[in-house]
Amino acid sequence: MKTAAAYIRVSTEDQLEFSPDSQLKRIEEYARTHDMCLPDEYIYLDEGFSGRKAQNRPAFLRMITEAKRKPRPFDVILLWKFSRFARNRQDSILYKSMLRRECGIDVLSITEQLSGDPTSILIEALLEAMDEYYSINLAEEVRRGMNEKFSRGGVVSIPPFGYRMESGHFSPDPTRAPFVSMIYEDFLRGSSCRAIARKLNERNILTTRGKPFEARAVRYILGNPVYTGKMRRSVQGEMMLVPGCHEPLISESLFQSVQKKLEGSDSTHMPKPAPSAFLFQGLVRCGCCGGALTRSSRTGALQCCRYAKGTCLQSHYLSIQELETVTLHTMKRDLADTGEAFALLYASAPEIRQKNELLRSLIEKIVFRSSDKNICICYRTFFRAR
Numbered sequence: 001m002k003t004a005a006a007y008i009r010v011s012t013e014d015q016l017e018f019s020p021d022s023q024l025k026r027i028e029e030y031a032r033t034h035d036m037c038l039p040d041e042y043i044y045l046d047e048g049f050s051g052r053k054a055q056n057r058p059a060f061l062r063m064i065t066e067a068k069r070k071p072r073p074f075d076v077i078l079l080w081k082f083s084r085f086a087r088n089r090q091d092s093i094l095y096k097s098m099l100r101r102e103c104g105i106d107v108l109s110i111t112e113q114l115s116g117d118p119t120s121i122l123i124e125a126l127l128e129a130m131d132e133y134y135s136i137n138l139a140e141e142v143r144r145g146m147n148e149k150f151s152r153g154g155v156v157s158i159p160p161f162g163y164r165m166e167s168g169h170f171s172p173d174p175t176r177a178p179f180v181s182m183i184y185e186d187f188l189r190g191s192s193c194r195a196i197a198r199k200l201n202e203r204n205i206l207t208t209r210g211k212p213f214e215a216r217a218v219r220y221i222l223g224n225p226v227y228t229g230k231m232r233r234s235v236q237g238e239m240m241l242v243p244g245c246h247e248p249l250i251s252e253s254l255f256q257s258v259q260k261k262l263e264g265s266d267s268t269h270m271p272k273p274a275p276s277a278f279l280f281q282g283l284v285r286c287g288c289c290g291g292a293l294t295r296s297s298r299t300g301a302l303q304c305c306r307y308a309k310g311t312c313l314q315s316h317y318l319s320i321q322e323l324e325t326v327t328l329h330t331m332k333r334d335l336a337d338t339g340e341a342f343a344l345l346y347a348s349a350p351e352i353r354q355k356n357e358l359l360r361s362l363i364e365k366i367v368f369r370s371s372d373k374n375i376c377i378c379y380r381t382f383f384r385a386r
Contacts (some may be wrong), residue, residue, distance in 0.1 A: 009046045010048065020047055054088075058234075075105060081112055082107075152242075161288045193215040194218075
């Protein structure tokens with residue numbers, strides 16, 4: 001009796017497929033009538049996954065990994081249709097060839113059975129080509145339908161911040177909608193995106209994905225015309241605007257005023273050079289949130305990366321020179337018994353900016369806390385000082 005495995009896939013885009021239970025029932029019937037054993041541990045299910053890419057299907061990859069074991073765990077993989085295995089000819093050929101030649105495992109469709117003569121190669125290739133064409137054509141049809149719906153002001157995306165979905169359209173969210181106008185008005189009054197994000201976080205207002213606000217999230221809201229009653233979508237690489245069917249949360253004049261200010265602020269910012277590596281890179285952490293202290297390309301000082309985004313509420317501005325002094329004093333205290341070796345190291349303090357590797361190796365072995373700055377320096381990963 002042969003041992004069989006079953007692979008079942010149901011995607012959200014296919015219209016003519018059986019449910020997982022229906023596919024499994026048909027496969028179990030086929031296994032019984034063909035004298036095959038189908039253990040429960042060899043039933044692999046990918047529900048809600050497209051067949052276009054194998055690397056995006058966890059159960060499929062787990063099945064392939066199991067098939068490579070020695071001795072082989074099963075002799076055949078049963079499918080409802082070959083389209084369940086893959087809707088991509090390259091993946092289909094690659095994995096079927098590997099399974100048959102390297103593992104000695106056949107891939108069989110219970111509804112598209114092939115004979116053993118050479119013509120079955122042509123039929124199987126034709127089925128694979130039809131499956132790939134169906135997948136590509138379906139994606140095009142879905143895209144075309146969404147573009148047509150968008151052109152009529154219909155909803156083709158999740159609700160943005162300040163709205164909720166109601167009867168297929170965006171409707172103002174009573175708890176979040178008032179904050180949209182607050183964001184626009186605060187920005188016109190001179191508040192930065194980071195300051196607005198911090199203000200929202202202090203009030204425990206979360207984004208639509210349930211996360212704290214960052215400056216870039218505020219910047220996105222400020223540039224989104226959906227709040228004036230319009231819909232925006234990229235169609236064939238071009239951004240399109242159409243009138244929507246939802247209630248605007250701000251006036252057109254307020255939106256345009258903000259856009260002018262955004263253009264002015266964006267034009268004054270020159271491209272920032274990427275900061276080069278420095279001695280304390282990856283070793284200095286915020287004592288409040290655990291975020292890394294990164295070096296500013298403008299001032300050269302260190303600041304909590306989450307504070308810069310508006311998610312950490314406490315500033316930890318710290319000059320590198322001050323950090324060097326604290327570090328050297330701490331090392332002198334903790335490594336005083338190293339004698340001449342430390343004396344030579346301490347004498348090389350001016351070379352810190354040249355990233356002295358010996359000094360860095362010693363710094364990585366120190367864990368201490370600077371009480372005045374609430375800063376932690378640690379070995380490789382952050383350990384909150386106690």
